[in-house]
Structure formats: C-alpha cells, structure tokens
Amino acid sequence: MDATDFARTFRLDNRVVAITGASRGIGRATALACAAAGADVAVLARDFAALQAVCHEIENTFPSRAVPVRLDISRSEDIGPAVDSVLQTLGRIDVLVNNAGMNIRQQSSETCSLDDWDTIFNTNARGTFAITQLAARDMATRQRGKIVNVGSVAALIGLPAVPAYSASKAAVQQLTRVLAVEWAARNIQVNAIAPGFVATEMTAGLWTDAALKARYDWVLSHTPQRRLGQPEEIAAAIVFLASAASNFITGHVLVADGGLVAGSEWRFDE
Numbered sequence: 001m002d003a004t005d006f007a008r009t010f011r012l013d014n015r016v017v018a019i020t021g022a023s024r025g026i027g028r029a030t031a032l033a034c035a036a037a038g039a040d041v042a043v044l045a046r047d048f049a050a051l052q053a054v055c056h057e058i059e060n061t062f063p064s065r066a067v068p069v070r071l072d073i074s075r076s077e078d079i080g081p082a083v084d085s086v087l088q089t090l091g092r093i094d095v096l097v098n099n100a101g102m103n104i105r106q107q108s109s110e111t112c113s114l115d116d117w118d119t120i121f122n123t124n125a126r127g128t129f130a131i132t133q134l135a136a137r138d139m140a141t142r143q144r145g146k147i148v149n150v151g152s153v154a155a156l157i158g159l160p161a162v163p164a165y166s167a168s169k170a171a172v173q174q175l176t177r178v179l180a181v182e183w184a185a186r187n188i189q190v191n192a193i194a195p196g197f198v199a200t201e202m203t204a205g206l207w208t209d210a211a212l213k214a215r216y217d218w219v220l221s222h223t224p225q226r227r228l229g230q231p232e233e234i235a236a237a238i239v240f241l242a243s244a245a246s247n248f249i250t251g252h253v254l255v256a257d258g259g260l261v262a263g264s265e266w267r268f269d270e
Contacts, residue, residue: 001044007122008014008244009243009244010037010239010240010244011037011240011243011244011247011265012037012038012039012095012242012243013037013039014038015039015040015094015242016037016039016040016041016085016086016093016095016110017031017034017035017039017040017041017042017088017091017092017093017094017095017096017097017242018040018041018044018083018093018096018097018135019031019034019042019044019097020040020044020045020071020073020096020098020099020100020127020131021044021045021073021099021100021101022043022044022045022051022054022095022099022132023043023045023046023047023049023050023051023054024045024047024050024200024230025081025198025200025201025202025231026099026198026200026234026238027043027045027099027100027151028043028054028098029045029230029231029232029234029235030060030099030231030232030234030235030238030239031054031064032054032057032058032061032068032181032235032253033232033235033236033239034095034097034235034238034242035061035062035064035066036061036062037239037243038064039064039066039094039095039242040064040065040066040067040090041065041066041067042066042067042068042069042071042086042089042090043055043066043067043068043069044068044069044071044073044086044100045070045071045169046070046071048068048203049069051069051070052064052068053066054068055067055068057178062260063092067085067086067089067090068080068083069086071100072254073100073123073127073128073130073131074119074123074126074127074131076163078127079127079131079134080134082131083131083135083138083224087138092138092142093135093138093139093145094139094144094145094146095146095147095148095242096131096132096135096136096145096146096147097133097150097242098147098148098149098151098172098183098189099149100123100124100126100128100169101123101124101150101152101169102119102120102123102124102125102202103120103162103164103165103202104119104120104164104165105252106207107161107162107163108160108161108163109261112199116164117163117164119163119168120165121164121168121171121185123168123171124165124168125171125172127227128172128175129175132147133151134174134177135147136179136183136186136188139186139188140186140188143186143187144187144188145183145186145188145189146188146189146190146191146241146242147176147179147188147189147190147191148191148193148238148242148245149171149173149175149176149190149191149192149193149218149242150172150192150193150195150234150253151169151170151173151179151192151193151194151195152165152166152169152194152195153194153195153196153197153255153257153260153261154166155167155169155170155172155173155194156173156194156253157248157253157260157261157264169194173192173253174190175252175254176189176190176191176251180252183252187246187251189241189246189250190250190251191241191250191251191254192252192253192254193234193237193238193241193251193254193256194255194257194261195229195234195256196223196228196255196256196257196260196261197214197219197223197228197229197257197260198228198229198230198233198234199228199229199231201231219260222260222263222264223257223258223259223260223261224258225258225259227258228258229257229258231244233256234256236247237254241254251265
C-alpha cells in the first residue's frame, strides 16, 4: 500500500453516513467532519430547522449531499419512517452514528424518578437499539457496514448524580460488544466512543450555572489535560471508526476524555 492508498483508508468517499442527534454539538460536528471526509450525510434530530441549517452549511462547503430527517429517537413510531426516508433519498446507509442522547438535570439516586429513568433509557438505549436494528438490515444486504455508538465516560467510572444517564450509556457500550460479535460474519463493525466532558449545549450548565461550579472545578481538576473536549475532537475519532482504517476494529470502546478515566485510578496532584 503506497502513501496515497493509505491516506484514502481514512476517507469516506462514496459512503452514506446517517447521524442521529445531528442538529448541534457532537452530532453537528460529526456531520461536518464526515462531509469533509467525502461522505454524503443524513442528519436526524427533532429540530428540523436546525437540521436544515446544518445541511445548508455542508452543501455550501463540501461537494457532498446532505439530507435533513426529522426524528424523535425516543418515539418508536418515528424510527422506521426516518430510516426509510434516508434509504429513499440517499439509497443506503453505509455508516450509522448513534449520537442522539439526553440527560435530565443532575439528580441523586434517591431523587431520580422512574419516569425520568424511563425517559432517559428510551432515548439513550432503546432508541439506539431500535434504529441500529433497521440500519443493520440494510447493511447486511451488502455485507458491509459501520456502526458507531456514542457512549460516555459516565459508563466507565462512578459519577454522582447521573444514575440513569450512566446506566443507559453502559447499556449502549455493552450492546456495542454484543452486536460486534453477532454481526462480524456480515462484515459489519460495531464500535463506540466514550467522550469525557465536552463543551456542548448539553454540558453548558457546568460553566454557566453557579450552582454547578463545584462540579465544573471537579471535572477540570480530574482531567489531566485540564480542559474540556471540543465537539470536533470527538467527531474526528468518529470519522476514524467510520472509515476503512478501522476495518479490523470491532467491539471496542474508544475513550476520548483528556485522560479522565486513566486519572481516576492513579492521580498525581501537581
């Protein structure tokens, strides 16, 4: 393999990538990164106007097609029509990025209601499994595909006040391993990325809400790089897992957290 062929393995030319939760944050950054790597993209989320803005930005910047698809991942009845829409407009799904996720304001395990638990699981775990099932059926017809699930370091270490979120992301990361084993014979690679604390709308309260200042200070003090991640940094790792460069990687959870998990066991104060 010469240098040109090697570089091409990191590209997504002639690929169709569907990204859930793509209207903002990591999802939006992933859509832009995949388009930059040569893919056509379908962006899925509830906020259709925001999706249209993402598509407009992509098509004005890259020679890629971009299609907005309205989807509430927590509603089972939305998932089939959303997948059908992607297939009808772009023809197939080569890569599915399961980025859609949510949390409810920090709650202790004593105060987290079962309704909140169900709401979080319906989005983060149940919805992820449902759309993955449908996308994988399309991938199986071509004996090729990539699935990238967005997990969280909350599934790897004990973080207080996020019991449902942490458990739902642990479910996603374990599902990643199971599907990787089941679908390896179909040449479908299933991997996950576990971001640490990233500067997105979802985490903005950490630095805008005075009541959460202590938590923000804790995050920075326990992250060896002493900063939050940026959505583009997570998107870059997702593009790698979506590309041919990762063909021999499956069932893996790639941690992108500035050292938070590594430092949770062995931490040396300066």
